[in-house]
Amino acid sequence: MFNATGRASLYSYVIHHRSVPGHEAPYAIAVVELEEGPRMMTNIVDCEQTPEALVLDMPLEARFESVSEEISLPLFAPREPGPGE
Amino acid sequence: MRCSVAIVGAAETTELGKLPETSQIQLHADAALNAMKDCGLKLEDIDGIATAGESPTSLAHYLGIVPNWVDATTVGGCSFMLHVRHATAAIEAGHCETVLITHGESGRSRVGRGGYGRNRASLQGQFELPYGPMGAPTLFTLPVLRFMKQYDVRIEEVAMVSVIQREWAAMNPRASFRDPIDVDDVLESKMIAYPFRKLMCCLVTDGGGALILTSAERAKDFPTRPIYVVGSGESVETPMVSQMEDFATSRAFRVAGQRAFESAGIRPRDVDHLMIYDAFAHLPLFGLEDLGFVGPGEAARYIWERNTAPGGELPLNTNGGGLSYMHSGMYGMYALQESVRQLRGNAPAQVDGAKVSFCLGVGGMFGASGAVVLSNEIL
Numbered sequence: 422m423f424n425a426t427g428r429a430s431l432y433s434y435v436i437h438h439r440s441v442p443g444h445e446a447p448y449a450i451a452v453v454e455l456e457e458g459p460r461m462m463t464n465i466v467d468c469e470q471t472p473e474a475l476v477l478d479m480p481l482e483a484r485f486e487s488v489s490e491e492i493s494l495p496l497f498a499p500r501e502p503g504p505g506e
Numbered sequence: 507m508r509c510s511v512a513i514v515g516a517a518e519t520t521e522l523g524k525l526p527e528t529s530q531i532q533l534h535a536d537a538a539l540n541a542m543k544d545c546g547l548k549l550e551d552i553d554g555i556a557t558a559g560e561s562p563t564s565l566a567h568y569l570g571i572v573p574n575w576v577d578a579t580t581v582g583g584c585s586f587m588l589h590v591r592h593a594t595a596a597i598e599a600g601h602c603e604t605v606l607i608t609h610g611e612s613g614r615s616r617v618g619r620g621g622y623g624r625n626r627a628s629l630q631g632q633f634e635l636p637y638g639p640m641g642a643p644t645l646f647t648l649p650v651l652r653f654m655k656q657y658d659v660r661i662e663e664v665a666m667v668s669v670i671q672r673e674w675a676a677m678n679p680r681a682s683f684r685d686p687i688d689v690d691d692v693l694e695s696k697m698i699a700y701p702f703r704k705l706m707c708c709l710v711t712d713g714g715g716a717l718i719l720t721s722a723e724r725a726k727d728f729p730t731r732p733i734y735v736v737g738s739g740e741s742v743e744t745p746m747v748s749q750m751e752d753f754a755t756s757r758a759f760r761v762a763g764q765r766a767f768e769s770a771g772i773r774p775r776d777v778d779h780l781m782i783y784d785a786f787a788h789l790p791l792f793g794l795e796d797l798g799f800v801g802p803g804e805a806a807r808y809i810w811e812r813n814t815a816p817g818g819e820l821p822l823n824t825n826g827g828g829l830s831y832m833h834s835g836m837y838g839m840y841a842l843q844e845s846v847r848q849l850r851g852n853a854p855a856q857v858d859g860a861k862v863s864f865c866l867g868v869g870g871m872f873g874a875s876g877a878v879v880l881s882n883e884i885l
Contacts, residue, residue, distance in 0.1 A: 433652035436700035444638035462748035
């Protein structure tokens with residue numbers, strides 16, 4: 422167990438070109454690497470869903486989106502790189 | 507114990523493709539009866555069964571087999587490689603004498619096929635499904651951008667995998683797609699999940715296949731040329747592609763592949779013919795590197811330079827593969843069938859003098875792997 426800062430970088434993704442319930446195409450299904458090491462699947466928000474905007478290793482930060490009274494999902498948005506990144 | 511067990515019967519379903527009149531269990535039965543006919547066996551000669559995607563209980567009941575040994579290992583499309591491995595051990599141990607391994611899948615027409623449960627409480631249900639993946643085209647493909655960045659691979663090189671496999675398929679009358687394609691055709695086909703276009707994704711068809719194994723001693727009495735199981739390996743990694751240790755290499759491929767080479771007592775240069783389960787165009791790249799046929803990052807260029815094409819030094823996926831031959835969902839059986847055909851010397855695109863075939867399967871989204879080394883000689 423550890424406290425995560427919420428800072429991450431973009432490890433890999435695909436951009437799905439077919440809509441599914443809750444996701445309108447085109448949308449990226451991404452894997453991010455947390456600053457602390459673990460990786461997780463997520464979606465990238467506040468960002469164009471294009472190869473030009475989604476650049477591997479770009480810095481990201483967590484945003485929590487409530488999907489029900491009990492469940493919030495960690496999503497990730499672009500952030501300004503910190504010093505030394 | 508090496509080469510103590512052989513494949514004596516091997517056949518696919520009478521037809522492949524769109525088969526809306528045939529249920530899934532009928533595909534199993536058709537393939538099984540064809541394999542028995544191939545080697546002159548009757549149902550009462552079978553005392554062990556293995557299958558995946560269909561209950562072995564249903565299979566035994568449907569065919570009227572009374573097995574002494576049953577294997578229902580189900581780890582995805584490579585399950586049949588694991589069945590070959592397990593059957594070899596069972597025959598060596600004396601648990602049974604003659605094993606029937608079957609596959610049948612109404613992947614396209616979906617007749618009599620069980621649905622895949624999407625359990626929200628599973629690991630995938632909790633940690634991947636909320637983000638909108640829709641099956642293999644959005645999950646199996648996830649590592650490839652990282653792979654391409656790490657090894658400086660161009661999308662044209664990934665597309666070339668599909669182009670070269672179509673060249674093999676063009677020689678195969680049973681292949682679903684046989685018309686030649688070039689890199690532009692692949693890169694202009696419909697975008698499915700960037701960077702994957704339709705021609706970089708496998709087919710969805712109906713079909714099946716079956717294998718019959720028995721001891722090498724008994725195999726001498728069969729009308730077919732025995733194809734010996736000379737080595738094998740298996741492993742699993744993770745049910746979630748997002749949790750692979752490294753997106754540029756498959757641990758399951760490495761573990762299963764290394765054990766298969768070691769148990770066979772061979773090295774990559776000893777392999778005459780290679781099958782690498784190709785649900786998507788990047789899988790042969792991972793397979794070539796993880797098995798050690800080329801170094802890390804070298805596979806894309808190796809294929810681009812036509813080393814795996816007809817006339818190249820390492821014939822790969824000579825039936826046209828899942829990309830062009832057929833893909834019912836669990837393709838591993840068809841890869842094994844092509845290895846057997848090549849070693850019997852009756853493949854449509856025959857590799858001259860092939861003695862050793864290496865057959866690598868994948869299950870789930872890089873979740874599992876099985877590897878089988880076959881030979882038409884006792885090594």
